[in-house]
Amino acid sequence: GENVEQHPSTLSVQEGDSAVIKCTYSDSASNYFPWYKQELGKGPQLIIDIRSNVGEKKDQRIAVTLNKTAKHFSLHITETQPEDSAVYFCAASTGGYQKVTFGIGTKLQVIP
Amino acid sequence: GAVVSQHPSRVICKSGTSVKIECRSLDFQATTMFWYRQFPKQSLMLMATSNEGSKATYEQGVEKDKFLINHASLTLSTLTVTSAHPEDSSFYICSAIGDADGELFFGEGSRLTVL
Numbered sequence: 433g434e435n436v437e438q439h440p441s442t443l444s445v446q447e448g449d450s451a452v453i454k455c456t457y458s459d460s461a462s463n464y465f466p467w468y469k470q471e472l473g474k475g476p477q478l479i480i481d482i483r484s485n486v487g488e489k490k491d492q493r494i495a496v497t498l499n500k501t502a503k504h505f506s507l508h509i510t511e512t513q514p515e516d517s518a519v520y521f522c523a524a525s526t527g528g529y530q531k532v533t534f535g536i537g538t539k540l541q542v543i544p
Numbered sequence: 545g546a547v548v549s550q551h552p553s554r555v556i557c558k559s560g561t562s563v564k565i566e567c568r569s570l571d572f573q574a575t576t577m578f579w580y581r582q583f584p585k586q587s588l589m590l591m592a593t594s595n596e597g598s599k600a601t602y603e604q605g606v607e608k609d610k611f612l613i614n615h616a617s618l619t620l621s622t623l624t625v626t627s628a629h630p631e632d633s634s635f636y637i638c639s640a641i642g643d644a645d646g647e648l649f650f651g652e653g654s655r656l657t658v659l
Contacts, residue, residue, distance in 0.1 A: 475639075
């Protein structure tokens with residue numbers, strides 16, 4: 433089955449700096465890569481996703497890149513703000529109605 | 545985006561009782577829903593895949609007689625924790641596939657505390 437590795441497990445950045453979270457996956461058939469933000473006591477919320485036919489996708493301060501050859505994908509948050517502090521999960525799926533495999537999560541702390 | 549509603553958000557019960565958690569897709573039909581358990585500071589652990597009109601598929605190590613899942617309609621799946629014990633205390637989260645492309649939307653989660 434699919435295996436998703438995520439690092440770092442914790443990340444502290446100064447407000448205004450950029451944050452990068454990296455993930456790798458094992459199943460070359462995976463073609464859907466969502467990223468979720470989970471705030472304390474709440475369910476995960478989809479913040480951005482990318483499909484295997486795209487190398488990069490950007491939405492305001494958030495961007496995701498995908499390298500299918502290396503089976504790497506990354507989340508980039510620019511101009512970080514304190515409200516970006518949360519746990520971020522990467523995930524991978526073969527799409528359709530298949531289950532999604534999650535990384536272990538990265539706790540991001542943005543220091544004011 | 546699609547909305548998934550989960551209820552209750554918090555529940556406290558006595559040991560030995562059963563607790564039902566509901567997961568509803570509010571603005572779309574969800575043929576497939578998923579139930580997860582999350583321990584503090586850990587990732588989501590998939591418990592089972594709930595398919596409308598059929599039996600749920602449980603992950604290895606998850607007791608199907610302990611965690612009863614019903615998906616009677618395209619907008620509702622329920623998880624019942626039977627004869628709950630303190631070790632069942634956890635954060636339970638559901639999710640639903642929003643469309644054929646596989647976009648996954650999560651409920652807000654339910655915090656279960658068994659005394």
